[in-house]
Amino acid sequence: MAEAGAEAGAKDVAAPAEETAADAPERDPAKTAEENAEETAEETAEEAAADTAGDGDAPPAPPARRRRGLVAGAVSLFGEVLITVGVLMALFVVYSLYWTNVQANRQAGRMTDDLRDSWESTPDDGKPRPVNIGDLKGGIGFLHVPAMEENILVRKGTATDDLNKGVAGYYTEPVKSAMPWDRRGNFSLAAHRDGHGAKFHDIHDIDEGDPIVFESKDRWYVYKTYAILSETSKYNTDVLDKIPEESGKTEPGRYITLTTCTPMYTSRHRYIVWGELERVDRVDEQRTPPPELS
Amino acid sequence: MYGWIWRHLPGNALVRALISLILVLGIVFLLFQYIFPWAEPLLPFNDVTVDEGAAQR
Numbered sequence: 001m002a003e004a005g006a007e008a009g010a011k012d013v014a015a016p017a018e019e020t021a022a023d024a025p026e027r028d029p030a031k032t033a034e035e036n037a038e039e040t041a042e043e044t045a046e047e048a049a050a051d052t053a054g055d056g057d058a059p060p061a062p063p064a065r066r067r068r069g070l071v072a073g074a075v076s077l078f079g080e081v082l083i084t085v086g087v088l089m090a091l092f093v094v095y096s097l098y099w100t101n102v103q104a105n106r107q108a109g110r111m112t113d114d115l116r117d118s119w120e121s122t123p124d125d126g127k128p129r130p131v132n133i134g135d136l137k138g139g140i141g142f143l144h145v146p147a148m149e150e151n152i153l154v155r156k157g158t159a160t161d162d163l164n165k166g167v168a169g170y171y172t173e174p175v176k177s178a179m180p181w182d183r184r185g186n187f188s189l190a191a192h193r194d195g196h197g198a199k200f201h202d203i204h205d206i207d208e209g210d211p212i213v214f215e216s217k218d219r220w221y222v223y224k225t226y227a228i229l230s231e232t233s234k235y236n237t238d239v240l241d242k243i244p245e246e247s248g249k250t251e252p253g254r255y256i257t258l259t260t261c262t263p264m265y266t267s268r269h270r271y272i273v274w275g276e277l278e279r280v281d282r283v284d285e286q287r288t289p290p291p292e293l294s
Numbered sequence: 295m296y297g298w299i300w301r302h303l304p305g306n307a308l309v310r311a312l313i314s315l316i317l318v319l320g321i322v323f324l325l326f327q328y329i330f331p332w333a334e335p336l337l338p339f340n341d342v343t344v345d346e347g348a349a350q351r
Binding site for chain 2 (some may be wrong): 002060077080081088091092095096099100135158163173174194195199232233234235237239240259261265266267268270
């Protein structure tokens with residue numbers, strides 16, 4: 001009984017479906033006609049023009065009305081194209097100022113974990129060496145600038161692909177960067193001002209005298225900002241020199257140079273911050289940050 | 295253009311609205327995943343390094 005009932009039920013269900021399927025072709029033309037009637041004004045006008053032309057009721061009117069219909073259609077198409085372009089541009093802004101940050105921070109977070117893990121697992125022989133794991137190429141440590149942003153992963157290279165990972169890159173060209181542990185030289189870094197992590201977004205908040213701290217596996221390198229160039233040409237590679245003379249230095253020393261683009265949201269010029277090494281602290285067991293960072 | 299697309303979508307208004315939404319989301323995905331990443335380096339908004347000029351880029 002129960003089976004029969006179920007079968008009957010199934011048939012009941014199936015029947016309406018068949019009905020609808022059978023009815024569909026019949027109904028369709030009617031539907032289309034209905035919807036055609038609802039179509040936008042200019043098309044109705046166009047159709048009306050065509051209809052009247054067929055009837056031949058008002059001979060002088062049809063060409064003019066058809067032309068008006070065509071013009072209206074063209075104008076509306078033009079409007080739709082404009083709106084589309086506007087929406088595309090808005091989406092691009094969302095992409096470059098929001099979405100690239102999400103992606104870059106995700107990548108940088110993964111690489112940060114890789115670097116910290118590798119520090120924990122490698123023996124402490126006091127020799128700093130760049131770490132290469134997966135996406136992390138030449139990872140050497142973290143930059144902490146209390147006035148701007150902390151925990152910026154520093155890795156090799158300043159190519160677009162490198163910096164788009166939400167990191168600060170040290171220069172390999174046109175002027176090769178020194179490493180913080182080198183006895184002399186200029187540790188030169190670049191990072192994005194907007195999008196892709198925007199690690200140097202607030203570079204304009206750094207004042208002279210502010211600390212810039214670089215954290216390696218076993219050392220805190222504490223630099224002090226001594227010069228700022230708020231606008232320079234993007235071809236001014238002299239700012240990366242071993243002795244950055246534009247900052248007012250003439251003697252060899254241990255310098256740090258931060259570069260990014262300015263004004264914000266463009267790449268017209270470059271913003272430069274220079275610092276000089278003040279002291280080097282040993283990293284303790286708990287990785288207690290130096291007083292500048294607390 | 296959009297009117298033409300709407301008229302050529304199957305189903306009733308609800309189904310068409312749903313298909314439209316899926317189309318829009320699909321286009322946004324394509325833009326964010328492929329087209330914008332391709333276009334961005336071509337636009338002068340995000341070069342941050344100092345370099346020796348056009349030869350390098």
